Amino acid sequence: MRIPCLIAAALALAACQDQANGGGAGTRDQIAAVGSSTVYPFTTIVAERFVANNPDARAPVIESTGTGAGMKLFCAGIGAGHPDLVDASRRMKASEYAACARHGARELLEIQIGIDGIAFAQAHGGQRLQLGAADIYKALAARPGGRPNRTRTWTDVDPRLPAIPIQVYGPPATSGTRDALADLIMVKGCEATNPRAATLAHSDPAAHLTLCTAVREDGAYIDAGENDNLIVQKLQSNPDAIGVFGYSYLEENAGTVDGVAIDGVAPSYDTIADGRYPGSRPLYLYVKKAHLSAIPGLRDFLKLYAANWGRGGPLVRRGLIASPPAVQARAAAVIADEIPLDPGALHG
Helix, strand or coil: CCCCCCCCHHHHHHHCHHHCCCCCCCCCCCCEEEECCCCHHHHHHHHHHHHHHCCCCCCCEECCCCHHHHHHHHCCCCCCCCCCEEEECCCCCHHHHHHHHHCCCCCEEEEEEEEEEEEEEEECCCCCCCECHHHHHHHHECCHHHCCCCCCEHHHHCCCCCCCECCEEECCCCCHHHHHHHHHHHHHHHHHHCCHHHHHHHHCHHHHHHHHHCECCCCCEEECCCCHHHHHHHHHHCCCCEEEEEHHHHHHCCCCEEECCECCECCCHHHHHCCCCCCEEEEEEEEEHHHCCCCCCHHHHHHHHHHHCCCCCHHHHCCCECCCHHHHHHHHHHHHHCCCCCHHHCCC
8 A cells, every 4th residue: 555655745755765765666776757858868968977977876767758748657646656757848737736746746846957949940952941930820720710721832821932731740749849839839820810819818718729729630730759850850751841849959950950940030049048039948857856865866866967957068069058047046946955846836
């Protein structure tokens, strides 16, 4: 029988030492992480450095599941059978926190590790596209303006665009990148083309979501799964298609793909860092406070993360956009002082 351990932090650690080293699911002496495919490469780098600094430690297990699926795994409970942390390419939703709380994980650390951009990309050799948020909405929304989407080529969206098929390879509905695509690009395009949309967000949120963020399912948007490298490969075999993934993958594959400008702004380190690029978004780690003392090395792992996310660090060299200094300092303080997330700040 699993003991309900998370009554208070002190009781959790004193009376329930096995909540992560057991918890009814055996014991575990290695760090376990799930979540965002965008954040996955950064957490993997930190894991490699953690093992290099601690030769006797077991290598952390890092799984790329997508943010939404990762949250479900993370929030399913505390104990050895559940992950210690989740990588997230968007902020945790209030509904996800509620699921965590129901399963005993009430105290969580929310750590912003940096910034990323939702990059739209084409392979070298394809017909160059420059799109606005409104173009993307009209091309990908299931019911732009409340009517079924009948567009087939980019010319159907705007006569100034080339007459090539709308084919967009992107992440699945469980992905934080897909959520950010909806929140940062689709909603902006929807509200720019439909004056009713902004007021609908307050008067009927469900209708607003259907109008602005529902993606068509007739083949124009192609769910390519959580493997962003697979999207890059598909672009190489179909140069007129567009791919959607985190900026780090665009930078990593600069020899084969080009970024697509949105509203006249191309994705780059500087345009994402200063917020000019419309697809800029923060990246997070969420960590169960109850696991910090139970899982060997978890505190040191988080400190190592903070030591490597600066402008000149290895995570930035891999494609992360460093947060502003004040945000970095606040995130480091959350780690050092183990400051729990205020669930009242969450939405959705």
